[in-house]
Amino acid sequence: MQKKIQIHSLEETKQLAEKLALFVKPGYLITMLGDLGAGKTTFTKYLGQALGVKKTINSPTFTILKEYQGKFPIYHIDAYRLEGMEQDLGLEDIVEGDGLCIVEWPSFLEYCLPKERIEIEIRRSSEEGRDVYIRVIGDKYAAIEENML
Ligand SMILES: Nc1ncnc2c1ncn2[C@@H]1O[C@H](COP(=O)(O)OP(=O)(O)OP(=O)(O)O)[C@@H](O)[C@H]1O
Ligand SMILES: [Mg+2]
Numbered sequence: 722m723q724k725k726i727q728i729h730s731l732e733e734t735k736q737l738a739e740k741l742a743l744f745v746k747p748g749y750l751i752t753m754l755g756d757l758g759a760g761k762t763t764f765t766k767y768l769g770q771a772l773g774v775k776k777t778i779n780s781p782t783f784t785i786l787k788e789y790q791g792k793f794p795i796y797h798i799d800a801y802r803l804e805g806m807e808q809d810l811g812l813e814d815i816v817e818g819d820g821l822c823i824v825e826w827p828s829f830l831e832y833c834l835p836k837e838r839i840e841i842e843i844r845r846s847s848e849e850g851r852d853v854y855i856r857v858i859g860d861k862y863a864a865i866e867e868n869m870l
Contacts, residue, residue: 724870728851735767742771744865747793748817752827755843761825769795794820800830807832837861
């Protein structure tokens, strides 16, 4: 199942992230799809804020993984630099662990990610406009399906 949401401003991106924050739980996996600059990190930042993260979530340029503390741990992974590298990064313990895991560029990490996930795709439609597609894969995420789709 998929839902398309049309966003007209940065503020609306924040509102969507705040809505999602009401339903996410530790152990959830969110994958973020979209071109460079689509808004994946921006959405993650707002989601983190809504979950009580005080530090600003930014792009982990030199690190693959950054951990933040909010209501529960939030693991932000940017797999962009892992293209072509298939090695055991020991992420299994993190994904589906004690926190919420958010992965940008999941295609480069697909070999160690569970299929069940919340997939969010962001496409730029204008300067501040975005088309956001939310797809829910797996029974684990039934609450998201009921409340967001
Ligand atoms: N409605 C919007 N939602 C999200 N970002 C927006 C919106 N309008 C403008 N922006 C701007 O677009 C940029 C998105 O950059 P961001 O780093 O979030 O992209 P990204 O998808 O994470 O890119 P990358 O693949 O390089 O990590 C930011 O500068 C942000 O302020
Ligand atoms: Mg990013």
